[in-house]
Structure formats: C-alpha cells, structure tokens
Amino acid sequence: MAVAGCLLLLVLPIAGGVLGLWLLGPDAMAWGAAIGFGVAVVACALPALALWRAGRRD
Structure with missing residues (x-):
C-alpha cells in the first residue's frame, strides 16, 4: 500500500501537468x-x- 501511495505522489502531478498543458x-x-x-x-x-x-x- 505504501508503494502505491509513493507511486501516486510521483505519477499524478506529472499526469495532471501534462493533461493541463495538453488541454489548456x-x-x-x-x-x-x-x-x-x-x-x-x-x-x-x-x-x-x-x-x-x-x-x-x-
């Protein structure tokens, strides 16, 4: 469970930034x-x- 939380802390900000850049x-x-x-x-x-x-x- 801790690995998933650490992975989310790395993946979600990057994915949000890329998605925001791509859309707006x-x-x-x-x-x-x-x-x-x-x-x-x-x-x-x-x-x-x-x-x-x-x-x-x-």
Whole structure:
C-alpha cells in the first residue's frame, strides 16, 4: 500500500501537468500539477489514517 501511495505522489502531478498543458496550455499545467498532487496526498493519507486508527483499537 505504501508503494502505491509513493507511486501516486510521483505519477499524478506529472499526469495532471501534462493533461493541463495538453488541454489548456502552459498556465493550466501548474494548476493540473497542483490538483494532481492534492489528489495524491489525499489518496496517500486516507489509507495511512485507516491503518493508524486500526492500530489504536484495543
């Protein structure tokens, strides 16, 4: 699971930047990369939160 989260942190900002550049131009590339990074952080944080909560159960 950690490998998938790390992979998403690399792939989604690049894919968002390329998609933004392809669709709307250079200004949208930064927005696409930022949105991709935000989605990747959320996708990485949710499983980490679930594992943390599961580990705290008595």
